[in-house]
Amino acid sequence: MPDESMPLEERLVVIGDRVLIQPDEGEHRTEVGLYLPRWAVEKESVQAGRIVAAGPGIPLPDPGSMEEEPWKTLDSSSRHVPMQARVGDYAIFLRKASVEIKFEGRTYLIVPQGAILLLDRNPPASLPEASAPEEE
Numbered sequence: 001m002p003d004e005s006m007p008l009e010e011r012l013v014v015i016g017d018r019v020l021i022q023p024d025e026g027e028h029r030t031e032v033g034l035y036l037p038r039w040a041v042e043k044e045s046v047q048a049g050r051i052v053a054a055g056p057g058i059p060l061p062d063p064g065s066m067e068e069e070p071w072k073t074l075d076s077s078s079r080h081v082p083m084q085a086r087v088g089d090y091a092i093f094l095r096k097a098s099v100e101i102k103f104e105g106r107t108y109l110i111v112p113q114g115a116i117l118l119l120d121r122n123p124p125a126s127l128p129e130a131s132a133p134e135e136e
Contacts, residue, residue: 012103014055017113019085021093022106023049032090032120046117047095049109054087056080085113090120 014020024047034048057080085091097115101108 008052008103012053014053014110016055017058017081017083018055018110019051019083019091019113019116020053021049021091021098021109021111022052023047023109032122034092034118034120045095046092047098047109048090048092051085051087051089051091052108054083054085057083083113085116085119086121088121090122091116092118 012020056078060079060081062079091111093109093111094115094117098109098111101110
């Protein structure tokens with residue numbers, strides 16, 4: 001039986017270049033202040049939501065695996081092309097490319113990175129403000 005106290009990111013493992021998004025519930029204006037065009041909302045071709053989990057990225061083949069001596073032991077470490085999307089980003093994406101799932105009564109969308117149109121990263125409030133240049 002899975003541990004109910006585990007965070008969602010540890011319970012659901014996102015594979016490859018996909019992200020898990022908690023979608024907005026039918027708003028015409030996104031929570032970050034962007035307005036979605038009327039045609040996009042009506043046809044539901046564009047949707048927005050917060051990224052709650054992200055995969056490692058696109059796996060890269062090991063160049064050493066192309067050797068002519070297949071009996072040699074290979075290093076099993078995997079390398080990936082890093083993702084641009086991060087947990088906590090607000091994403092606007094193509095709805096048609098997403099797969100809807102329900103987990104513990106909540107609706108989530110699995111979206112490939114290629115279907116994400118825009119990422120909004122709010123800077124943390126703890127960053128110091130840039131000081132104005134001193135005049136001489």
